[in-house]
Amino acid sequence: MEKIKINTDDGISVEASAPIIVSASRATDIPAFYADWFQERLHKGYSVWKNPFNGVKSYVAYDKTRLIVFWSKNPTPLLKTGGLLDYLDNRGINSYIQFTLNDYYEEKLEMGVPSLSNRMDTFKRLVDRLGYGKVIWRFDPLILAKGLIVDDLLEKIYNIGVKLNGYTEKLVFSFADISSYKKVQNNLYKNNIQYREFSQEDMIEFATGLVDMNKEWKLELATCAEKIDLDMFGIKHNKCIDDELMIKYFSDDMLLMNHIGVEVTKDIFGEISVEYKKNKKDKGQRKVCGCIDSKDIGEYNTCPHLCEYCYANSSKEIAKQNYMKHRENPHNENITGR
Numbered sequence: 001m002e003k004i005k006i007n008t009d010d011g012i013s014v015e016a017s018a019p020i021i022v023s024a025s026r027a028t029d030i031p032a033f034y035a036d037w038f039q040e041r042l043h044k045g046y047s048v049w050k051n052p053f054n055g056v057k058s059y060v061a062y063d064k065t066r067l068i069v070f071w072s073k074n075p076t077p078l079l080k081t082g083g084l085l086d087y088l089d090n091r092g093i094n095s096y097i098q099f100t101l102n103d104y105y106e107e108k109l110e111m112g113v114p115s116l117s118n119r120m121d122t123f124k125r126l127v128d129r130l131g132y133g134k135v136i137w138r139f140d141p142l143i144l145a146k147g148l149i150v151d152d153l154l155e156k157i158y159n160i161g162v163k164l165n166g167y168t169e170k171l172v173f174s175f176a177d178i179s180s181y182k183k184v185q186n187n188l189y190k191n192n193i194q195y196r197e198f199s200q201e202d203m204i205e206f207a208t209g210l211v212d213m214n215k216e217w218k219l220e221l222a223t224c225a226e227k228i229d230l231d232m233f234g235i236k237h238n239k240c241i242d243d244e245l246m247i248k249y250f251s252d253d254m255l256l257m258n259h260i261g262v263e264v265t266k267d268i269f270g271e272i273s274v275e276y277k278k279n280k281k282d283k284g285q286r287k288v289c290g291c292i293d294s295k296d297i298g299e300y301n302t303c304p305h306l307c308e309y310c311y312a313n314s315s316k317e318i319a320k321q322n323y324m325k326h327r328e329n330p331h332n333e334n335i336t337g338r
Contacts, residue, residue: 001017019295027299032076037330037331042065072099094246111306116160183311183314221234241282
């Protein structure tokens with residue numbers, strides 16, 4: 001990633017990464033809680049990111065940014081007049097959003113998000129605002145627990161899918177891999193949530209049911225960072241930071257196309273042909289992750305949705321403390337206000 005020199009709010013000259021693609025964010029819900037902060041930092045030209053393992057801070061400059069990929073469970077704040085999406089439009093910066101739209105109300109797994117009907121309304125408004133195909137539906141993660149079996153998950157997805165029909169072209173899902181995250185196990189245990197891991201048979205049962213009801217919607221189906229191969233069902237391995245989506249919707253942005261390593265040409269009829277010049281897989285992600293290279297600007301322990309299965313918060317109390325610190329100091333160069 002290219003490095004450039006910037007001046008901080010204090011007038012100090014520092015070296016900063018200058019990403020073409022920004023992820024906002026896998027680590028926290030920036031659209032729901034930090035949209036105003038991010039808009040201000042874009043205007044200032046940079047933000048500070050702290051390494052979650054050693055606390056070392058680094059600078060991220062937005063001078064060269066051409067695309068922002070949002071991740072959210074409640075991106076309603078993006079839609080306000082004069083807000084972040086309007087700002088990006090004025091700057092000529094592209095965007096699309098990974099919108100996690102689950103239904104775990106009865107199970108009390110996502111008590112910090114608005115009602116399902118409210119979130120579905122936001123989904124549709126975002127499609128109207130950004131355009132069809134730029135709002136991706138995620139039901140993520142799929143969780144098996146006491147009183148929650150595969151058929152229940154399929155029913156939940158169906159009830160959402162019939163209402164989103166015509167508003168999205170893709171559904172992305174993942175199977176909760178709780179055994180890989182000790183802090184998630186601890187959080188579920190503390191809250192007396194009796195979960196179980198997906199077996200191969202569970203995954204096949206789910207895929208079979210999903211494909212059957214998708215005959216009605218004809219969505220592209222994809223898994224996120226899953227080892228299991230479901231190609232036999234027509235279910236792909238997803239790229240959430242997706243060069244194919246970028247080519248489809250942002251092919252006129254030559255700086256972005258050059259960054260992702262493709263040469264795009266159009267014939268006299270407007271048909272696009274693409275030649276791949278280089279592989280841009282994000283080497284910082286898991287081997288089974290299909291995402292291309294980007295810079296994620298979020299930080300762990302900052303999301304006050306407080307979902308019971310969250311892998312990004314080590315504890316609810318720390319997340320709440322960090323969010324309150326942000327509220328006390330919302331103009332800080334770092335998302336935590338510290």
